[in-house]
Amino acid sequence: MNSLETIAKEILFTGITVQQIYDMGWEFRKNKTTEDIKKAVKKAKSARYGMYKAEYELEWLELFLKEILKKKKIIKEKKIWTK
Numbered sequence: 001m002n003s004l005e006t007i008a009k010e011i012l013f014t015g016i017t018v019q020q021i022y023d024m025g026w027e028f029r030k031n032k033t034t035e036d037i038k039k040a041v042k043k044a045k046s047a048r049y050g051m052y053k054a055e056y057e058l059e060w061l062e063l064f065l066k067e068i069l070k071k072k073k074i075i076k077e078k079k080i081w082t083k
Contacts, residue, residue: 002025004026004062004066005058005062006024007021007024007026007065008061008062009058011037011041011061012041012044012054012057012058012061018034021069022072025071025072025074026070026071026072027069027070027071027072028068028070029067029068029069029070032067032068032069037065037068040065040068041061043064044057044058044060044061044064045057
């Protein structure tokens with residue numbers, strides 16, 4: 001399972017699709033959409049200018065993503081033993 005830091009890096013540097021987010025084991029929280037991610041990126045990019053700017057953007061975006069995404073619930077199937 002990938003971390004929010006990995007998702008933040010993908011968003012900032014290469015871009016990401018909703019399907020990739022789902023494939024990484026994450027889903028949107030209730031009433032959250034891709035628009036919320038766009039707003040989070042905008043807020044993170046305005047956080048600081050100068051040295052270590054990328055690191056600050058990643059940290060802020062990761063923090064904002066915690067409010068937008070949640071880990072998928074994994075339901076394990078019970079194994080049925082048959083002879």
